[in-house]
Amino acid sequence: MRFSPVFLLSWALQASATILQNGQAREDPYPGQAPSISLEDGSWRSYGPDASEISYKGRWDSKYVSWWSLPGIKLGFTGEQLALSFGPQTSEGVLLAYRIGGLDWEFSNVTANATYQFAGSSTPGLNLSNNNTFEMRVTNWGYGVQLSGVSVASDAKLVAAPAYNKTVEIIGDSFASGQYATYEGLSSWAYNFAAGLGDVEYSITAYPGICLTDEECYADKARGMTYQWFYASDAGVRANATYGDHPEKWNFSSHQPADLVVIDLGTNDRRPQNNIPGSTFYDSYVELVNSVHKTYPNAQIVIMSLWGNFTRSGDTYIQSPFYVSEIQRVSQHFQDDGFVHYFGTKGILQHNDIDPQEHPTDVGHLKIASHLMQWTKLKLGWEFGATGPEVQHDTLYWNNQDSYR
Ligand SMILES: *[C@@H]1O[C@H](CO)[C@@H](O)[C@H](O)[C@H]1NC(C)=O
Ligand SMILES: *[C@@H]1O[C@H](CO)[C@@H](O)[C@H](O)[C@H]1NC(C)=O
Ligand SMILES: *[C@@H]1O[C@H](CO)[C@@H](O)[C@H](O)[C@H]1NC(C)=O
Ligand SMILES: *[C@@H]1O[C@H](CO)[C@@H](O)[C@H](O)[C@H]1NC(C)=O
Ligand SMILES: *[C@@H]1O[C@H](CO)[C@@H](O)[C@H](O)[C@H]1NC(C)=O
Numbered sequence: 001m002r003f004s005p006v007f008l009l010s011w012a013l014q015a016s017a018t019i020l021q022n023g024q025a026r027e028d029p030y031p032g033q034a035p036s037i038s039l040e041d042g043s044w045r046s047y048g049p050d051a052s053e054i055s056y057k058g059r060w061d062s063k064y065v066s067w068w069s070l071p072g073i074k075l076g077f078t079g080e081q082l083a084l085s086f087g088p089q090t091s092e093g094v095l096l097a098y099r100i101g102g103l104d105w106e107f108s109n110v111t112a113n114a115t116y117q118f119a120g121s122s123t124p125g126l127n128l129s130n131n132n133t134f135e136m137r138v139t140n141w142g143y144g145v146q147l148s149g150v151s152v153a154s155d156a157k158l159v160a161a162p163a164y165n166k167t168v169e170i171i172g173d174s175f176a177s178g179q180y181a182t183y184e185g186l187s188s189w190a191y192n193f194a195a196g197l198g199d200v201e202y203s204i205t206a207y208p209g210i211c212l213t214d215e216e217c218y219a220d221k222a223r224g225m226t227y228q229w230f231y232a233s234d235a236g237v238r239a240n241a242t243y244g245d246h247p248e249k250w251n252f253s254s255h256q257p258a259d260l261v262v263i264d265l266g267t268n269d270r271r272p273q274n275n276i277p278g279s280t281f282y283d284s285y286v287e288l289v290n291s292v293h294k295t296y297p298n299a300q301i302v303i304m305s306l307w308g309n310f311t312r313s314g315d316t317y318i319q320s321p322f323y324v325s326e327i328q329r330v331s332q333h334f335q336d337d338g339f340v341h342y343f344g345t346k347g348i349l350q351h352n353d354i355d356p357q358e359h360p361t362d363v364g365h366l367k368i369a370s371h372l373m374q375w376t377k378l379k380l381g382w383e384f385g386a387t388g389p390e391v392q393h394d395t396l397y398w399n400n401q402d403s404y405r
C-alpha cells in the first residue's frame, strides 16, 4: 500500500519508534547500537566502497547508495575490528540490521558523514584464527545508506565472502517490503522466504505503493514496476529527489541472474485511488513477465494471487481477493512455456493476520513465507538450506507457565 506524507515525516523517528505486540510495547526493540568513532587513531586499515571483497546484495547505484527493500553487504574480515563509513547521501537515522555469521540480528541507526564500529574485541562470534563473515541490511524501505568505506584493524584484512550459487529475486510492493511489520524489510515475507530457503542470494525489488502498471499511483510513486524494474533506484520520493526523471539503469549483466523470481504485485493497482482496469492490469502483468523472462531466460517465475481484503459479514469475516481472473489468465497465457507458476494464497491469511494498517502482521508474513517455502520445495524441487542461523528476528512469544494443576 501507500505511505502518506504524514508517515514520511514521522519516519525520521524510526529507530526510536515503538514496536507493538498484542498492544504491548516491545522492550529494547533495537539492541546493538554501534558507537560512532573516528578512524584517526592509526589502529585502522581502510578500504573504499569499490573494494572487490565487499559483496553488495540487492540494488545499489554507481555511487554506492542503496535502494529498494533490504539491500545490504556481506564481507569476510580478519582481526577483531570492523567499522563502516557512510557518505552524505545516507538518510538521517536509517536503521540497519547487522550480524556476524548466522548469529542473531542486531540493530543500529547511522547517519551521514560518520563512521560506526560494528565489531570489536567483545563482539560474540569472532574467531581470531579464521576470517569472520559480516552482513548488514538496510531495514527501512524509505531510507538508504551511501557506503563510503569499510575499515578493519591495521594488521587485518578484508576477504571476500563466497556467494551462494542460487539467486532469488522478489518483485513486489509494501507487502514484500514489510511495511508496518516490526522490522520492516527484515520482517517481510520476502526476506523470511528467501533467507528461510537458505544457501541462496536474494534481492527484494519491492517498494510500498508501487503499481505493477506503469502509472503514477497515489500521486507520489513516480512510475510503475513495468518501468521501474529496469532501474537501480526505486519509485519513491527519495529516488525522485535524487534522480528526477533520469534514474540509473540497473546493469543486469554485471549481476548474477535470478534462478527464481516471485512477483507479488497488483494490490495498489486495485485500490480505489488508482483503480486500474482489469484489462490494463492483465496487459501490464504479461509485459512484466515477458521482461523478466527476457532478462533471466532460465528463471522460474512465480506469480502470486492477491489476498485482497477481509471484511466482517454477519458472524464471521469474508475474504475478497483482487484481480482473481486476471492473474489466472496471466498464468494461462504462459501455460505452454513452462516457466510461469501460479501460487495461490487463498486460505493462508485470515482477517486477524492483517494489522490495523491493512498489512500482514509479523505472523501473517511468516505464514506466507512458510507456505511459499514448502510450495517451492514440493513444486520446484528446491531444498531448505538454512538449518540453524537466525532468520525471523524477535518472534519469541511464549507462555512461561510450565504446568497447570
Ligand atoms: C555531509 O557532508 C556534506 C559535504 O560533504 C554536507 O553537504 C552535508 O550537509 C553533510 N550531511 C550531514 C548530515 O552532516
Ligand atoms: C538512534 O538510536 C538511538 C538508540 O536506539 C536513539 O536513542 C536515537 O534517538 C536514534 N537516533 C535517531 C537519529 O533516530
Ligand atoms: C575458529 O576457526 C578455526 C578454523 O576454521 C576452527 O578450527 C575453530 O574451531 C574455530 N574456533 C571457534 C571457537 O569457532
Ligand atoms: C573465510 O571463512 C569462511 C568460513 O569459514 C570460508 O568458507 C572461506 O573460504 C574463508 N575465506 C578465506 C579467503 O579464507
Ligand atoms: C557453487 O557451485 C560450484 C560448482 O557446482 C561448487 O563447486 C561450489 O561449491 C558452489 N558454491 C557454493 C557456495 O555453494
Ligand SMILES: *[C@@H]1O[C@H](CO)[C@@H](O)[C@H](O)[C@H]1NC(C)=O
Binding pocket: 216, 219, 220, 221, 222, 237, 240, 241, 244
Ligand atoms: C518528483 O520531483 C519533482 C521535482 O521535485 C516534483 O515536481 C514531482 O512532483 C516529483 N514526482 C513525484 C511522483 O513525487
Ligand SMILES: *[C@@H]1O[C@H](CO)[C@@H](O)[C@H](O)[C@H]1NC(C)=O
Binding pocket: 251, 253, 254
Ligand atoms: C554492464 O556490465 C557488463 C558486465 O560487467 C559490462 O561489460 C558492461 O559494460 C556494463 N554496461 C554498462 C552500460 O555499464
Ligand SMILES: *[C@@H]1O[C@H](CO)[C@@H](O)[C@H](O)[C@H]1NC(C)=O
Binding pocket: 308, 309, 310, 311, 320, 322
Ligand atoms: C474489499 O474489496 C472489495 C472487492 O474489491 C471492495 O468492494 C470493498 O470495498 C473492499 N473493502 C475494503 C474495506 O477495502
